[in-house]
Amino acid sequence: MMIAKINHLPTGVQFQTIDTLRDTVRLAGGLNKDNELSEESMTKALTAILRFGDRLRSFSPNQVVAVATNTFRVARNAKKFIDEAEKLLGFPIDVISGNEEARLIYIGASHIAPMCVGKRLVFDIGGGSTEIIIGDGHEPKLLESLPIGCVSFSQRFFSEGEVNEENFKAAQTAALKEIKAIAPFYKKMGWEQAIGSSGTARAIAELIALNGLSGEAHNLPVEETGGVITRHGLELLKKYLLETKHIERLNLLGLKADRKPVLPGGLAIMISAFEELGIEHMELTEAALLFGSLHHLYDQSKNDGHTKKIGILKTLFNSIGKLENLDTRHGLIEQLGKRFNVDEAQFKRVSETADFFLDQLSTFKKEDRKNNRRLLTWASYLHEIGLAVSRSDYQKHSAYIISNAELPGFSRLDQARLAGLVLGHNGKLNKLPISIGYIDWHLLFCLRLAHTVSRKREDDALPLIKVQQSAKGFKLKISKTWLEKNPFIQFGLNKEASDWKKIEWKYEIELY
Structure with a gap:
């Protein structure tokens, strides 16, 4: 059983799970050769349904949907069970085709x-x-x-x-x-x-x-x-x-x-x-x-006039111009960021700068550049959410939150990649548990460099920074005059070069 809260996002309705109750019964295993459910299996299932009914006691009929599937389509004594189960649950149970x-x-x-x-x-x-x-x-x-x-x-x-x-x-x-x-x-x-x-x-x-x-x-x-x-x-x-x-x-x-x-x-x-x-x-x-049953219930109640929209979040990603509004994941990421008070101005600085760097790097074989761009933008948006926990090692807190957040629409791989980028955007690279086989080195380079040059949180224009990637390293060209006027950034870039070299990656800084 799942209980969910309705969230209205710019990309549609999302059900946020707030409680689950699970009891492994496997009623199909209780069917005998004559397709009759055993008394033992029915008793076990009804005991679980009694607990579910107690949890749902405060709910109204238009808030609950209960469905029964294949076992009840074939069981000869299904009606006997359903009648008793509905009494204990307090709601009708629909045996669906x-x-x-x-x-x-x-x-x-x-x-x-x-x-x-x-x-x-x-x-x-x-x-x-x-x-x-x-x-x-x-x-x-x-x-x-x-x-x-x-x-x-x-x-x-x-x-x-x-x-x-x-x-x-x-x-x-x-x-x-x-x-x-x-x-x-x-x-x-x-x-x-x-x-x-x-x-x-x-x-x-x-x-x-x-x-x-x-x-x-x-x-x-x-x-x-x-x-x-x-x-x-x-x-x-x-x-x-x-x-x-x-x-x-x-x-x-x-x-x-x-x-x-x-x-x-x-x-x-x-x-x-x-x-x-x-x-x-x-x-x-x-x-x-x-989830499908909940969407069906929501659509029914909406048509019956039982629900109304309670607000729409304005997406932050439209300003970037390279992400589709139809991707429901944007709303989820924005919602997660707002929960932890993301600095939207800093997000824009880091995201646009990281995106500019990625555009300069060659697309490698079989790279899904569109998806990688999304991941880089989302990482830029969420990289500081761990500050809500603690300033110390905040990137670890950020990564933990992302790894464990409920993000429907994300593959487990992409969710892990997103958490990995956020974990690695700051701090010592040689402390990260990654190897040469890591698939996101180029994205990590872009995010770390964008974070470094945007760390002053100022809207002053940056100089033209050119970047390129070699077999196992990166090179950037930046204005010598600008760096001399910004010693804080210069120190950060030198430290960044040192961090990459400690993991045996080349990191050249060329001045013009």
């Missing part, structure tokens, strides 16, 4: 997934069904609900806990049979971004990242846990399961006890989807169905 579940999942994912230009594929493995959707923006275009799930498959193929070549192949074959039937339609429509939105997807991503199975080290100075699923990582995870032979012997970092029994079934379905749909790389979101 597979297509409606898919629609809500896509709507939720589209509001919290990393930004995408073009169509998006959303893949959600549930306990008894898997939803696959292609959409554009917030509108689903193609959706399907398949009768394959991590609980049902784990019970069907791995009921004794054993994992071997034979039963894993049988699970994959069964999953492929379902996915093959719809794959041609999905491949024909195509997509630019693949998103995993279920607990299974998030668990697999975390296992891949925490156990070094991704093969995509970014050497960031902050933790980046479970941001993506790759085909390579899936195969390595499968290999580990087959070598271990039994789920009780699994010894993987980040593997929770309640996830163990359903991991093999979920993994078999995920690998089958990657194989049949040709997916190579999948990013993650949080619980899309919950």
Whole structure:
């Protein structure tokens, strides 16, 4: 269960989670061969619902939405459970169809997934069904609900806990049979971004990242846990399961006890989807169905006249002229900055200067310069939010806040990159836990230099500063006369050169 506050941003509505209650029941596991829920599973679920009802006692009907999914679509005694559950919850429970579940999942994912230009594929493995959707923006275009799930498959193929070549192949074959039937339609429509939105997807991503199975080290100075699923990582995870032979012997970092029994079934379905749909790389979101249900409730109440706009924040990013208003992440970053009283004038100085430096650096192979420019601007905006905690090592506080903030729309990688830039914008470079493989050296150079030359917080015009990057170093050209009149900045630049040289990077300052 999720309770959220509505925030009205310049880019639309955002739901800020303020409370969550979670009780792992896995009702799909309580279905017997006759598709009847056991008394034990129903009692466990009703106990959880009783707690939920107590938490929601002060809410009115137009503030709550409760949905039931695949298990209640197939359970023969679903009505008996639903009737009792509604009494305990205090609100009606809607047993939604597979297509409606898919629609809500896509709507939720589209509001919290990393930004995408073009169509998006959303893949959600549930306990008894898997939803696959292609959409554009917030509108689903193609959706399907398949009768394959991590609980049902784990019970069907791995009921004794054993994992071997034979039963894993049988699970994959069964999953492929379902996915093959719809794959041609999905491949024909195509997509630019693949998103995993279920607990299974998030668990697999975390296992891949925490156990070094991704093969995509970014050497960031902050933790980046479970941001993506790759085909390579899936195969390595499968290999580990087959070598271990039994789920009780699994010894993987980040593997929770309640996830163990359903991991093999979920993994078999995920690998089958990657194989049949040709997916190579999948990013993650949080619980899309919950967010989608909230958006559906909000739209209904808005149409019924129960809500009204309570204010719009003016975005700071329009003045830069290089960032699209449609990117919902701008509003989130602005909201976070305002919470910590960002110095908007200093942001403008640092951001425009860093942007000017980035324009002078060559775009390297496969660089997403547009996304990097956004990250640099956001880092310029948030780099001083840690001052609200303490002046001492404020960049560490800033990075911690960014790393742990709820920022729907950001991939975990980009959120970690943003925190890494903020952490490194000031202080000694040789104290940062990064290596030559760090992917943002050029952005860090631009931000640190902009911070250094803007540190006096004055609006006086800077001289023309030219910058360039070599294989492992940077060079800047700056006016000798101006530096002589600004010894504070001159000292800062000399210290900056010394810091870069301590990590064996060239840093030349040429005077003109």
